[in-house]
Amino acid sequence: MNESDIVKIFSYIVTSARGCMDEPKIYGPLRLLNTMSKLFYILKDDGEISNKEIEKIVEKIDEKKFSCKTDEEEFIIMIDEVIDKLVELVQSSK
Amino acid sequence: MLSGIINVILKRRSIRNFKQEEVPKEVLLKLVEAARWAPSGSNIQPWYFIIVNNKDILEQIDSFSPGLLGRPPSIVVFCSDKRMAFEKGGKIGKEVLYLMDIAMAAENLMLQATKERMGTCAVRSFNVMAVKKILELPEHISPELIVSIGYAVKEVKSPVKRTLEEISFFNKWGGEVK
Numbered sequence: 001m002n003e004s005d006i007v008k009i010f011s012y013i014v015t016s017a018r019g020c021m022d023e024p025k026i027y028g029p030l031r032l033l034n035t036m037s038k039l040f041y042i043l044k045d046d047g048e049i050s051n052k053e054i055e056k057i058v059e060k061i062d063e064k065k066f067s068c069k070t071d072e073e074e075f076i077i078m079i080d081e082v083i084d085k086l087v088e089l090v091q092s093s094k
Numbered sequence: 095m096l097s098g099i100i101n102v103i104l105k106r107r108s109i110r111n112f113k114q115e116e117v118p119k120e121v122l123l124k125l126v127e128a129a130r131w132a133p134s135g136s137n138i139q140p141w142y143f144i145i146v147n148n149k150d151i152l153e154q155i156d157s158f159s160p161g162l163l164g165r166p167p168s169i170v171v172f173c174s175d176k177r178m179a180f181e182k183g184g185k186i187g188k189e190v191l192y193l194m195d196i197a198m199a200a201e202n203l204m205l206q207a208t209k210e211r212m213g214t215c216a217v218r219s220f221n222v223m224a225v226k227k228i229l230e231l232p233e234h235i236s237p238e239l240i241v242s243i244g245y246a247v248k249e250v251k252s253p254v255k256r257t258l259e260e261i262s263f264f265n266k267w268g269g270e271v272k
Contacts, residue, residue, distance in 0.1 A: 007157075008153070008156075008157040011157035011158055011224075012157055012158075012160060015157070015158045015159070015160055015220070015221045015224065016160045018221060019160055019161075019219050019221070023219060027160075027219070031160050034160065034163070066110065070253060070254065
């Protein structure tokens with residue numbers, strides 16, 4: 001991850017923070033999940049991450065994240081499922 | 095059997111995942127030509143259309159546009175000229191009409207893009223100050239809406255829409271349409 005990537009991610013996060021002051025509340029979680037996805041693909045492109053389980057999680061997020069606009073319940077279920085997977089990953093990484 | 099303009103209207107979807115395939119310049123200009131012919135209050139046309147297909151500028155705008163998703167190969171930034179809107183349209187021109195004009199122009203562009211088998215998405219989640227600086231816009235020109243343009247990775251299913259009976263009435267509030 002080079003300095004240019006870091007500046008872009010910082011810009012995205014700060015712009016999202018500013019946007020969240022005026023935008024629908026549900027956009028907050030969406031921006032956080034998007035940040036995770038952006039970060040993952042930068043690291044993947046750099047060869048700094050290759051865990052297939054993490055990639056599956058990111059793919060699941062990218063596939064379902066827009067349900068926040070149409071089906072909030074589905075969106076929440078997706079986040080809960082991702083957390084469940086992340087717990088397994090955290091435990092297995094010890 | 096659906097045909098004509100309604101077919102195009104029903105096919106349009108908000109696309110948030112694009113193929114990394116450039117949109118030819120002449121196609122982009124054709125889309126902007128459709129936008130140019132949108133209705134405009136008092137025919138003021140207080141708009142400017144900035145077509146961005148330069149990768150470096152796209153990346154810069156992307157960094158300050160959380161709503162711009164799926165790495166579109168091109169965007170059109172719909173800008174307003176509020177000075178012109180006020181000078182020719184007065185208070186209502188400056189406060190209301192210019193936004194309606196922009197919205198109608200954007201829909202024209204998106205429908206033309208749909209007809210050209212391309213995907214679009216109207217985006218307002220961007221930082222106005224940042225985009226203005228990146229595009230070197232004059233003080234009185236403001237970016238109001240970004241429309242991403244490209245070829246969709248996959249088809250998007252139809253969203254749920256409120257029914258005609260629910261949202262429309264004949265002659266007065268509550269007048270049944272059936």
